[in-house]
Amino acid sequence: MDIWATIPQLLTSGITFGAIYALVGLGFVTIARASQIINFAQGEFVMLGGMITFFLLNKIHLPYPLAALLAILIVVLIGFLLHLLVIYPLRKASLPILLMATLGASLFLSSASALFFGTLPKALPPFSARAPFEIGNISISPQSLWVLVAAFLTLFSLYLLSHRLLLGKAMEASSTDPLGADLTGISRNLMIFLAFGVSAGIGSVAGIFITPIFYVSYYSGTLIGLKGFIAAVLGGWGKHSGAILGGFALGVVESLSVAFIPSGYKDGVAFAILLLILYFRPKGILGSPFIDSRRW
Amino acid sequence: MKRKIFLMSFSILFLMTWISPVHAAKSPYKIGVNLELTGPWAEITKTLKNAMVMEVEKINAKGGINGRPLELLFEDNGFDVGRAAANMTKFTRDKDILLVVGPFEDNLQATTRAIAEREKIANIIICPSNPMVRDLKQQWAFNIAQSDIIVSQKLVDLSIARKYKKVLVFHGAWPLAQSLAENFKRFGEAKGIKVIISPETHKPTDIDMTPQLTKMKPVIQKEKVDAFYACTGGPPGPIITKNLRALGIKTPVLGTHAFGFGFIIALGGEAMEGVEFPAAKPVVFDQLDENDPVKPVNIDFDKRWTQRYGTPSDQIAGYGYDIIGLIEDALKRVKGKVTRSGLRDAFENTKGFKGTHGIYQFSPTEHDGLSKKDLVFVRIEGGKFKRIQFPGTE
Numbered sequence: 001m002d003i004w005a006t007i008p009q010l011l012t013s014g015i016t017f018g019a020i021y022a023l024v025g026l027g028f029v030t031i032a033r034a035s036q037i038i039n040f041a042q043g044e045f046v047m048l049g050g051m052i053t054f055f056l057l058n059k060i061h062l063p064y065p066l067a068a069l070l071a072i073l074i075v076v077l078i079g080f081l082l083h084l085l086v087i088y089p090l091r092k093a094s095l096p097i098l099l100m101a102t103l104g105a106s107l108f109l110s111s112a113s114a115l116f117f118g119t120l121p122k123a124l125p126p127f128s129a130r131a132p133f134e135i136g137n138i139s140i141s142p143q144s145l146w147v148l149v150a151a152f153l154t155l156f157s158l159y160l161l162s163h164r165l166l167l168g169k170a171m172e173a174s175s176t177d178p179l180g181a182d183l184t185g186i187s188r189n190l191m192i193f194l195a196f197g198v199s200a201g202i203g204s205v206a207g208i209f210i211t212p213i214f215y216v217s218y219y220s221g222t223l224i225g226l227k228g229f230i231a232a233v234l235g236g237w238g239k240h241s242g243a244i245l246g247g248f249a250l251g252v253v254e255s256l257s258v259a260f261i262p263s264g265y266k267d268g269v270a271f272a273i274l275l276l277i278l279y280f281r282p283k284g285i286l287g288s289p290f291i292d293s294r295r296w
Numbered sequence: 297m298k299r300k301i302f303l304m305s306f307s308i309l310f311l312m313t314w315i316s317p318v319h320a321a322k323s324p325y326k327i328g329v330n331l332e333l334t335g336p337w338a339e340i341t342k343t344l345k346n347a348m349v350m351e352v353e354k355i356n357a358k359g360g361i362n363g364r365p366l367e368l369l370f371e372d373n374g375f376d377v378g379r380a381a382a383n384m385t386k387f388t389r390d391k392d393i394l395l396v397v398g399p400f401e402d403n404l405q406a407t408t409r410a411i412a413e414r415e416k417i418a419n420i421i422i423c424p425s426n427p428m429v430r431d432l433k434q435q436w437a438f439n440i441a442q443s444d445i446i447v448s449q450k451l452v453d454l455s456i457a458r459k460y461k462k463v464l465v466f467h468g469a470w471p472l473a474q475s476l477a478e479n480f481k482r483f484g485e486a487k488g489i490k491v492i493i494s495p496e497t498h499k500p501t502d503i504d505m506t507p508q509l510t511k512m513k514p515v516i517q518k519e520k521v522d523a524f525y526a527c528t529g530g531p532p533g534p535i536i537t538k539n540l541r542a543l544g545i546k547t548p549v550l551g552t553h554a555f556g557f558g559f560i561i562a563l564g565g566e567a568m569e570g571v572e573f574p575a576a577k578p579v580v581f582d583q584l585d586e587n588d589p590v591k592p593v594n595i596d597f598d599k600r601w602t603q604r605y606g607t608p609s610d611q612i613a614g615y616g617y618d619i620i621g622l623i624e625d626a627l628k629r630v631k632g633k634v635t636r637s638g639l640r641d642a643f644e645n646t647k648g649f650k651g652t653h654g655i656y657q658f659s660p661t662e663h664d665g666l667s668k669k670d671l672v673f674v675r676i677e678g679g680k681f682k683r684i685q686f687p688g689t690e
Contacts, residue, residue, distance in 0.1 A: 006513070009510040009543070010507055118339050120339050123563045123564075123565065125565065132542050141542040155347055177524060215563050217336065219336065245609075247427065254610065256508050258508060258511060259507075262497075263498065266507065
């Protein structure tokens with residue numbers, strides 16, 4: 001069989017996946033930039049975005065756009081609550097303890113979702129006409145294009161937030177120089193609180209856009225969260241551009257790997273890449289503001 | 297004073313236990329139930345539990361079996377092999393428990409079967425055993441679900457009826473799916489169908505099969521296969537179909553009996569249209585032939601189920617009916633005192649029990665109760681399961 005003939009199709013599938021990983025990675029980075037916390041409940045925001053939209057669409061019978069919008073708002077609220085109930089009371093604790101707390105929150109959110117929404121997987125209808133486009137020998141589903149649109153819009157609005165708005169700069173300052181932020185009168189807790197909301201919003205957008213392609217179940221947040229984390233580390237921990245680049249790199253490599261190795265090892269590829277990056281370039285492709293580059 | 301009150305309450309309590317109806321009636325037949333009540337299959341097992349509870353209440357309301365009520369003891373194994381084994385061991389230690397039902401999933405049952413064999417207690421399981429386990433010829437485990445062998449034979453019949461000459465199989469990387477694929481190849485090639493088993497596989501957790509299918513697309517085009525067999529169960533089924541259609545492949549898709557759930561159609565949406573598979577009879581019980589012996593059983597069960605739970609019954613609820621019915625049938629045939637081995641022997645001699653899924657026949661050499669006759673062909677049309685028939689294949 002000619003392996004090379006399948007490459008273009010695998011590449012398109014990898015780019016879709018890359019956009020998803022990038023979105024999830026962006027959620028991680030947003031919180032890390034404000035507080036250096038690694039929020040392992042990020043994958044659950046993705047799951048909840050899809051799950052709550054499904055619930056509003058099929059049980060309360062809201063129109064699709066309204067259900068999606070309301071779901072984003074609800075997940076943002078959950079993000080705020082996560083900060084108020086878990087992170088804020090532990091603000092004096094060290095980072096590893098906060099990390100454990102977010103892991104606990106992740107388990108709580110996924111189990112709560114199983115209780116409220118049931119354990120069977122669910123899928124959302126696609127946003128637009130379902131017939132895939134055919135370009136040469138490649139077919140592209142319209143929903144993949146929607147995912148790309150969502151990724152670029154999110155990236156653009158994050159760029160505006162962190163480069164054009166004072167709020168975004170204040171968020172970043174509270175992480176890079178806590179003392180300086182305190183001295184200039186920035187409330188660091190408020191910044192972290194807002195970061196959790198923004199990150200939950202990004203996660204839920206990702207969830208809503210990808211559920212029509214795949215499906216959502218109460219346990220699906222964990223793996224996608226891990227992949228997003230790997231993407232963020234791969235590209236450069238703490239950089240928005242890093243998460244995007246890392247996401248696309250991971251998605252494409254993972255997808256292309258199927259052409260050369262048996263597909264059973266597909267999930268392993270992501271973790272192998274993470275290990276290699278941590279061995280040889282811990283600050284990631286684009287470098288990380290949190291990792292001292294002189295040491296490496 | 298205090299002492300007096302204490303003595304009085306004690307004597308009242310003592311009297312109450314003396315005259316309580318539990319002691320007045322004969323002690324119940326106890327059945328242990330070891331199910332995945334939490335975890336990914338929680339909703340499915342809840343249906344099974346509800347059906348079993350409903351049937352036991354019906355039997356007890358009629359005065360029980362041989363004048364003794366039936367009692368179910370539920371334990372949750374949380375989709376965890378360790379807990380499933382612990383529950384099984386706990387049940388075997390209770391001398392009053394005569395038989396254990398469950399677990400539900402393929403990957404937990406090998407362990408409980410081994411314990412059942414060692415501790416000599418009958419174990420009813422609700423999933424076809426994988427071939428490695430079947431070769432052990434265990435004497436204490438009984439399978440009430442459709443086995444991989446009969447499903448593969450029925451699928452070969454379907455392929456012949458549809459005149460498929462070449463079928464490509466994409467199977468899951470777990471023992472049951474592998475065995476379904478191999479059996480399909482074995483029975484299919486005996487009937488002159490060319491079966492290609494793809495070296496690509498998938499896992500139950502895969503949410504996207506596009507890479508694997510992309511790799512298989514040239515094979516589908518070059519070999520001109522007539523049908524694509526998605527040899528899997530659970531969410532991968534609709535995912536494969538969806539991805540296949542998104543890649544622009546229009547080859548007809550064949551499925552396994554595990555496609556017969558409403559949530560499978562909901563997951564796959566429009567892509568599921570036209571998928572055909574061998575299904576259990578409860579999936580399309582209202583479309584069965586008028587003279588089908590299990591049709592009235594299903595209609596009666598569905599009526600009681602809908603009345604009580606407000607949703608239509610499905611094949612899992614049907615298993616619940618069949619389990620309790622088979623146990624009742626076996627208990628009635630035990631002569632003298634009911635023991636674990638007596639009940640096992642009676643169960644093994646079940647002949648012609650009419651359940652919702654079909655007519656069960658067990659024997660010392662056959663611990664899979666159903667046969668090929670208990671399956672029907674189903675096609676997904678307009679988001680619903682529709683029975684299809686081919687003359688000479690029923």
